Amino acid sequence: MRLERQWLCQRPGLRPPSRHAHSRRHQRGRPLCLRLAAAGGFGQPPRRELGAAVTITLTEHPYPLPPAEQFELIGLWRSEWSRTDYDWLEALNGDYSETLETISVVARIDGRPVATATVSFAKHAPETCLIGNVVTLAAFRGHGLARGVTEAAVELGFRAGCTAAFLGSSQHEGNVYERCGFSRLAGSIMRRPAPGYVETGAEFETGQPAGIRPAVWGDMPGFVRFLTEPQATVVIDYEHGLIAMAHAEPLRCVSAFAVLHDDAARRNGAMLVLAAGNRVLGVGTVTPGPKGAGAHRAKIDFATHENYAPRLDELLARLLADAASREVSIIETLIAETDRSKLEVLSRAGFEPIATLPGHLRLRHGYTDVLQLERRL
Ligand SMILES: CC(C)(COP(=O)(O)OP(=O)(O)OC[C@H]1O[C@@H](n2cnc3c(N)ncnc32)[C@H](O)[C@@H]1OP(=O)(O)O)[C@@H](O)C(=O)NCCC(=O)NCCS
Structure with missing residues (x-):
């Protein structure tokens, strides 16, 4: 069965998130499926088939995280990296949370975590969000999961009021982030403006x-x-x-x-x-x-x-x-x-x-x- 038919929400009655996601208390593990469907995040047919009917959910996890959720995320990250440039444990334990809002989105297939992306933005009056730590378990690649979790993470940043999202990526042909609306500024840096945002340079005026x-x-x-x-x-x-x-x-x-x-x-x-x-x-x-x-x-x-x-x-x-x-x-x-x-x-x-x-x-x-x-x- 084609995967696009299987983007099912386990709890389809849930409301989409509020417009000010950053200022309200986050509901841990809240499914994001409805919002993604509305944003067309999974609208494209997948490149491969999983071969069986599956249930896919997306959940958001605002930091600091309890140990079980930390464990899941580190498991996903460690499938690809042994470390990254910031300290995972400090971030997950909330050491940065006084000034930085960080939320990881996790995609699960039949309950098993298989892909993730993380968004960060300033806690107060955020203008810019960063997307990082995007990874899909090797066995589940090519099904649009990275695109789905990236879209969801960007959406969280834009709903918080950010006017642009940035991420770092190698110059990979058929870059998944281009399909998420990012364009390369130079070198490793890619940017996606928020819908309706027009760059005027006002943020840096004298x-x-x-x-x-x-x-x-x-x-x-x-x-x-x-x-x-x-x-x-x-x-x-x-x-x-x-x-x-x-x-x-x-x-x-x-x-x-x-x-x-x-x-x-x-x-x-x-x-x-x-x-x-x-x-x-x-x-x-x-x-x-x-x-x-x-x-x-x-x-x-x-x-x-x-x-x-x-x-x-x-x-x-x-x-x-x-x-x-x-x-x-x-x-x-x-x-x-x-x-x-x-x-x-x-x-x-x-x-x-x-x-x-x-x-x-x-x-x-x-x-x-x-x-x-x-x-x-
Ligand atoms: C990059 C990655 C997250 C894509 O996951 P995925 O679930 O297979 O992604 P999707 O199915 O949504 O999209 C697949 C597209 O990603 C592209 N892609 C693969 N590796 C990529 C990379 N390093 N950077 C950007 N795009 C990449 C592929 O070209 C593919 O395009 P295609 O459909 O034309 O073949 C996955 O390959 C991965 O985890 N790689 C290792 C970790 C990594 O490099 N993360 C990115 C850090 S910036």
């Missing part, structure tokens, strides 16, 4: 009341959106391989925030954001080296949206103050030789070039030199 503060997990979606915007500098974070999209194909999407945040935390460093609410307009990191007999050194980097270039000096000053509070005595940074605006900001703050690394940075249009600059605190 003059917003933005302040500098330590990054929190609720900044993760806004940070990914920031990465896709025009930057005031070529390099966003040299140490962590983040280059402005205008100059290089991005290699990271959802994981970009976790890489910066966790590396800073692990090394007793800091990740700061220039933000208006959870709208990220700039970022800076202090990454200390090991404390030894010699001078305590740290690397810093920083970037803003091009509309917020005048705040680069202030961001740098905050990073220097943060480094000083960690008893760092020498600060170093690496910049693209072509990054003239960043060089000016660093020079104003007393940094001096100490070395040139020839052709060390590969940008979209070829290799460029890297300048190493240093300043004593």
Whole structure:
């Protein structure tokens, strides 16, 4: 029997979710079938047949999750990955939940979990959602399950008020996310605008009341959106391989925030954001080296949206103050030789070039030199 005839809801009398899914109390394990049917999520015929009549349900699981639900999800993820860029257990236990809403959608066949996708968005006034950890058990691929769970996850983000969804994906031919309405911006990053949303750049317009503060997990979606915007500098974070999209194909999407945040935390460093609410307009990191007999050194980097270039000096000053509070005595940074605006900001703050690394940075249009600059605190 064709699978499309078998998208049955186990509890067909359930109402579709409210328009403000994020603000109400989530009903754990609530079937999503009706909403998917209405959204046409499973409208396409599957490419293969399962060979028997089956019942497929989709359920949503808002974090923090009880152990049994954690176990199911980790089982699905571990069928493909032994780890990802953020800590599964921290997320599942709700360590990020104060500022970040995270919901996993699970597809089950005859009760057995077979596919999942996860959506994350800021807890308060979300604008951007991220889709991640999409996986279907190998034996169940090609039946539209990934498409179904991805559609459901995106829908949760849009219902919460997000104007765009982002995800990271390799450039796979016949990409399942293209079928879910995503288009590739560059490199690994794909975006899907919410229905009726027209990009005007209003989110990043000048003059917003933005302040500098330590990054929190609720900044993760806004940070990914920031990465896709025009930057005031070529390099966003040299140490962590983040280059402005205008100059290089991005290699990271959802994981970009976790890489910066966790590396800073692990090394007793800091990740700061220039933000208006959870709208990220700039970022800076202090990454200390090991404390030894010699001078305590740290690397810093920083970037803003091009509309917020005048705040680069202030961001740098905050990073220097943060480094000083960690008893760092020498600060170093690496910049693209072509990054003239960043060089000016660093020079104003007393940094001096100490070395040139020839052709060390590969940008979209070829290799460029890297300048190493240093300043004593
Ligand atoms: C990608 C994946 C989730 C698709 O699951 P699925 O349930 O088979 O997906 P669907 O049936 O809805 O869609 C199938 C399409 O996915 C496409 N696809 C396969 N691997 C893909 C990938 N890594 N990225 C994007 N699309 C992929 C296939 O080309 C297929 O298209 P086709 O129907 O033209 O052949 C599954 O192959 C998987 O779990 N892969 C390992 C984990 C992974 O790579 N996850 C994605 C991380 S971004």
